[in-house]
Amino acid sequence: MSGRTTVAHRILQFNEELAKTTLELPPGYTVVNPFNGPQKDRVREVTTRFYHKYYDDDKPRRLVLGSSPARRGTAVTGVPFEDARLLEDETGVDVHGYAVSRPSADFLHDVISRYGGRSKFYADFVMSFVCPLGLVRANSKGKEVNCNYYETKKLLELLSSFLVDTLERQLAFGIDTSVCYCIGSGENFAYLSKVNEGQCFFREIVPLEHPRFITQYNGGRKEEFAEKYLSAFRRKGD
Template sequence: MTGRTTVAHRILQFNEELAETTLELPPGFTVINPFNGPQKERVREVTTAFYHKYYDDDRPRRLVLGSSPARRGTAVTGVPFEDAKLLEDETGVDVDGYAVSRPSADFLHDVISRYGGRGKFYADFVMSFVCPLGLVRTNSKGKEVNCNYYENKKLLELLGSFLVDALKRQLAFGVDASVCYCIGSGENFAYLTKVNEGQRFFRRIVPLEHPRFITQYNRDREEEFAEKYLSAFRGQGD
């Protein structure tokens, strides 16, 4: 052993640490943790195959950070922003039995393809979250719905130290901290910017509109937003 580990090893170790994480939340809120949930063995198989496929090296990459995993997205696969069906189709990883197709994943799939494909994209970036565990809340009808860490003042207060520690641990992947891309140009960007002012994690943070906002409310502007993503990722306009 040389003492140096690969990016894949560091990310998978981070996931194992998340599997052991417990969080105190306000009443009505629940954590969705794919790494210790009912499909944890399947998630471990998928994530191990994915990260060894694309991250078995020690080169620095830039972080792309969303807010938190969606309960029917990353909370299913364990791979940030990767839809289960696309994982199966595009990487050869067998995730049969729980494939979920989502417009957000389709938008990012298109951007990644235009960037140069998965091999090129994942050689340059690591996709993750400010809050790397999923959150749901029980609505007035008694149903669980997706929730973001910043939606409730008490929730954010309880999660604060976990969020900062999670960012520190993700920087330990060996990332290029000159720039971070924030998916979610509203409250996610505002919170990450505030934390960064105190912690100085990144030299610069670039906000990008969330794919859900694009695909649900600005379908006719998808091309414009895709070009914005590509321009940012390629470092144009720096």
């Protein structure tokens, strides 16, 4: 590859930069950072094996962006939309006990299977987030719950420069910017579209309903939504 870095190298380097990131948040909010947390060594081993398996080349890929990692999923494992069971199969690293399988991951990996399997899908796409670190807040009972970067005006204001900066840095993975896929057709799509108006990161952004919305509230329409995902992913950017 004539001295050029691979996509795997660029993603892993981005993760190392995230490990050094500190964010100012409103009272009651906390960052969940898998890259400098108590499981950081195991996360590094898992992510290194995963990305070298699927991204050890210099091929441009399209970006699929969720909002932010879930506290018991990607915010712990370090691999977007992958759950513990699947990562154990992929990497041979025992990740049992600190992450759980989720319906979102199951829906997405059904779509990936229909697309042609994991090798084919990851050869065409990079999955990530608008906010690449997890966010939690304390609810009225003092329990930690997931939250999104757009949950309050103050939170979004404090995170804004971080979000724009990390979006731009993710394009350096070698992203085909003709089209981006946004998981979350409401607030996540609205914010990403607004940023894109000013920054022109992508020629087009395609909104897709969040798998949690599909599985929890529209279970009878899963096939319809899966076909919508597949149709979007199979379409080449103009």
